[in-house]
Amino acid sequence: xxxxxxxxxxxxxxxxxxxxxxxxxxxxxxxxxxxxxxxxxxxxxxxxxxxxxxxxxxxxxxxxxxxxxxxxxxxxxxxxxxxxxxxxxxxxxxxxxxxxxxxxxxxxxxxxxxxxxxxxxxxxxxxxxxxxxxxxxxxxxxxxxxxxxxxxxxxxxxxxxxxxxxxxxxxxxxxxxxxxxxxxxxxxxxxxxxxxxxxxxxxxxxxxxxxxxxxxxxxxxxxxxxxxxxxxxxxxxxxxxxxxxxxxxxxxxxxxxxxxxxxxxxxxxxxxxxxxxxxxxxxxxxxxxxxxxxxxxxxxxxxxxxxxxxxxxxxxxx
Amino acid sequence: xxxxxxxxxxxxxxxxxxxxxxxxxxxxxxxxxxxxxxxxxxxxxxxxxxxxxxxxxxxxxxxxxxxxxxxxxxxxxxxxxxxxxxxxxxxxxxxxxxxxxxxxxxxxxxxxxxxxxxxxxxxxxxxxxxxxxxxxxxxxxxxxxxxxxxxxxxxxxxxxxxxxxxxxxxxxxxxxxxxxxxxxxxxxxxxxxxxxxxxxxxxxxxxxxxxxxxxxxxxxxxxxxxxxxxxxxxxxxxxxxxxxxxxxxxxxxxxxxxxxxxxxxxxxxxxxxxxxxxxxxxxxxxxxxxxxxxxxxxxxxxxxxxxxxxxxxxxxxx
DNA sequence: CTGTTAGCGCTTTCAC
DNA sequence: GTGAAAGCGCTAACAG
Numbered sequence: 038x039x040x041x042x043x044x045x046x047x048x049x050x051x052x053x054x055x056x057x058x059x060x061x062x063x064x065x066x067x068x069x070x071x072x073x074x075x076x077x078x079x080x081x082x083x084x085x086x087x088x089x090x091x092x093x094x095x096x097x098x099x100x101x102x103x104x105x106x107x108x109x110x111x112x113x114x115x116x117x118x119x120x121x122x123x124x125x126x127x128x129x130x131x132x133x134x135x136x137x138x139x140x141x142x143x144x145x146x147x148x149x150x151x152x153x154x155x156x157x158x159x160x161x162x163x164x165x166x167x168x169x170x171x172x173x174x175x176x177x178x179x180x181x182x183x184x185x186x187x188x189x190x191x192x193x194x195x196x197x198x199x200x201x202x203x204x205x206x207x208x209x210x211x212x213x214x215x216x217x218x219x220x221x222x223x224x225x226x227x228x229x230x231x232x233x234x235x236x237x238x239x240x241x242x243x244x245x246x247x248x249x250x251x252x253x254x255x256x257x258x259x260x261x262x263x264x265x266x267x268x269x270x271x272x273x274x275x276x277x278x279x280x281x282x283x284x285x286x287x288x289x290x291x292x293x294x295x296x297x298x299x300x301x302x303x304x305x306x307x308x309x310x311x312x313x314x315x316x317x318x319x320x321x322x323x324x325x326x327x328x329x330x331x332x333x334x335x336x337x338x339x340x341x342x343x344x345x346x347x348x349x350x351x352x353x354x355x
Numbered sequence: 356x357x358x359x360x361x362x363x364x365x366x367x368x369x370x371x372x373x374x375x376x377x378x379x380x381x382x383x384x385x386x387x388x389x390x391x392x393x394x395x396x397x398x399x400x401x402x403x404x405x406x407x408x409x410x411x412x413x414x415x416x417x418x419x420x421x422x423x424x425x426x427x428x429x430x431x432x433x434x435x436x437x438x439x440x441x442x443x444x445x446x447x448x449x450x451x452x453x454x455x456x457x458x459x460x461x462x463x464x465x466x467x468x469x470x471x472x473x474x475x476x477x478x479x480x481x482x483x484x485x486x487x488x489x490x491x492x493x494x495x496x497x498x499x500x501x502x503x504x505x506x507x508x509x510x511x512x513x514x515x516x517x518x519x520x521x522x523x524x525x526x527x528x529x530x531x532x533x534x535x536x537x538x539x540x541x542x543x544x545x546x547x548x549x550x551x552x553x554x555x556x557x558x559x560x561x562x563x564x565x566x567x568x569x570x571x572x573x574x575x576x577x578x579x580x581x582x583x584x585x586x587x588x589x590x591x592x593x594x595x596x597x598x599x600x601x602x603x604x605x606x607x608x609x610x611x612x613x614x615x616x617x618x619x620x621x622x623x624x625x626x627x628x629x630x631x632x633x634x635x636x637x638x639x640x641x642x643x644x645x646x647x648x649x650x651x652x653x654x655x656x657x658x659x660x661x662x663x664x665x666x667x668x669x670x671x672x673x
Numbered sequence: 674c675t676g677t678t679a680g681c682g683c684t685t686t687c688a689c
Numbered sequence: 690g691t692g693a694a695a696g697c698g699c700t701a702a703c704a705g
Contacts (some may be wrong), residue, residue: 038692049690068453072430073682075390076697096414100433103421109428113416114389114425135386163428241623268619279597292681298411301560301616358677359700367674391698394681 071110082112083324084131084139101314105321133311142336161327168210173321177338184309185218201234201259203248245272260353267292285351304348389428400430401455401642403448419632425638433669455646479645486528493641495656503536503628519552519577521566556587563590578671585610622666
């Protein structure tokens with residue numbers, strides 16, 4: 038019993054005893070059995086939706102979530118939201134399966150109807166990677182505005198002035214914030230954004246292709262293009278190569294997300310990394326809190342962004 | 356107890372009773388608790404290595420494995436093999452963690468040294484997606500030769516004659532088999548493979564770029580290129596676009612694997628789909644068998660391949 | 674064919 | 690502060 042307390046870091050154990058237990062743990066190579074633990078604590082299943090949309094990030098999302106679930110001894114039920122006619126049905130399936138809480142990625146995490154039906158069913162929801170976390174609702178998120186600001190500043194610091202921006206899908210709140218981050222940073226540097234330098238890419242490779250053709254066909258070509266995600270940045274890279282431009286000597290390209298395509302294309306993309314796996318792990322933890330009867334809702338976790346400098350950006354041509 | 360027998364589909368239960376139990380299960384919405392089950396059956400942890408190499412397939416791999424692990428109530432320990440100086444150390448870490456069996460993707464599944472050290476440690480190994488399953492060793496795999504044959508035949512049926520091939524990393528046994536499948540199908544059609552039409556791509560996007568530059572720079576350009584995986588096919592597509600070629604009107608491109616890039620690029624790639632998620636699930640099942648004391652090794656599971664016809668292939672230009 | 678007993682590894686509760 | 694008792698949901702082994 039005392040050993041249990043030590044393992045769980047509970048108080049009311051004399052330091053001397055605690056130390057002895059810890060020694061024994063090491064000596065015996067003891068590892069707690071999270072399955073057995075779960076039988077007692079009764080932490081049930083938690084549901085996780087996913088949409089193929091952010092498919093490059095999917096593996097990190099799954100990995101982080103499952104690793105945490107393993108550690109915490111809870112069961113994760115994953116459900117592809119597009120396998121159902123409507124996302125609401127996907128959520129319903131999880132509720133019927135008896136999950137204690139649900140993790141909702143965008144755009145579901147901003148869907149009021151789904152949130153309400155969940156509340157009615159008494160099942161908690163954790164918003165994952167939402168751009169606007171709501172008060173009193175558990176959420177894990179990043180600061181999209183700040184990420185865009187960091188990247189824009191990076192390009193500015195490199196000496197770029199003619200910077201183009203490729204927008205994401207305006208339906209996603211993240212896309213709006215990233216654009217805002219770009220615009221305000223440009224303004225703060227005293228630069229006016231030429232509207233022909235802002236193109237729509239819809240977060241897709243295909244959209245990035247179109248945007249790149251427009252941008253690189255301009256009389257006065259930008260010296261750098263900042264795309265709101267990596268898929269679009271990869272498309273821009275492909276088009277630029279096609280036009281015989283060398284990257285980054287003739288053109289700098291920057292992405293956002295640090296998904297696997299960022300290191301697949303050549304040269305590898307300078308981008309903003311979101312710690313998706315850690316974020317998913319946090320979401321599982323929040324969901325487990327929610328599933329407990331002692332539900333104390335409202336935990337917010339903001340993940341740290343990081344600028345990853347790779348080979349696709351450099352100072353502008355002289 | 357009788358209920359337990361029914362749930363597990365054991366014999367020695369009168370049909371009438373079985374039916375009654377099943378009714379009750381339905382009426383009560385009973386769902387077995389796989390965690391509790393696992394405490395009794397003692398099915399321990401099973402380890403799973405992964406390499407970023409096939410990163411696009413990673414999410415399917417993880418998803419299939421975790422879903423099965425959830426169902427079977429076993430814990431999955433995943434370890435990125437490149438997080439360690441040598442793959443052997445990654446395996447060792449899992450062994451030290453106390454896993455009962457390990458799932459090995461390529462190229463680890465063909466590494467004799469690793470297999471031997473595992474045997475010495477008394478830990479079973481399941482080969483995942485190996486090209487040459489060994490007798491007496493559990494494995495789940497596909498017929499790479501047959502997949503390459505299917506695709507080559509598809510191009511042949513479309514009317515192509517000048518078909519180029521982009522090889523994978525020759526260190527992977529799958530790469531060798533895919534090339535063999537291509538060559539033998541061409542030979543069977545009475546066609547001689549022009550060696551300038553066979554290029555190395557090393558399974559990477561970068562390598563595909565180089566191969567495409569070589570192939571599309573040839574005096575007599577092939578009318579179709581078959582790449583041994585989707586990453587390389589995507590690279591070829593990018594280069595072709597750059598040269599102003601229209602796909603598939605001027606050039607057909609085919610890939611292999613049906614990873615997410617196949618539907619990311621435009622036009623979407625005709626490719627060979629492997630049911631990675633199902634394969635991973637099978638691997639977990641095999642691993643669990645292995646972890647039990649009653650170890651009856653040698654299960655082989657061959658997964659079914661499917662040709663996915665998308666927009667990147669068409670008859671050759673007139 | 675069916676039911677009883679015991680126990681998996683852990684934690685909650687409550688005595689001491 | 691510490692430990693004894695009980696029980697989570699399930700199944701192996703045995704008894705009837």
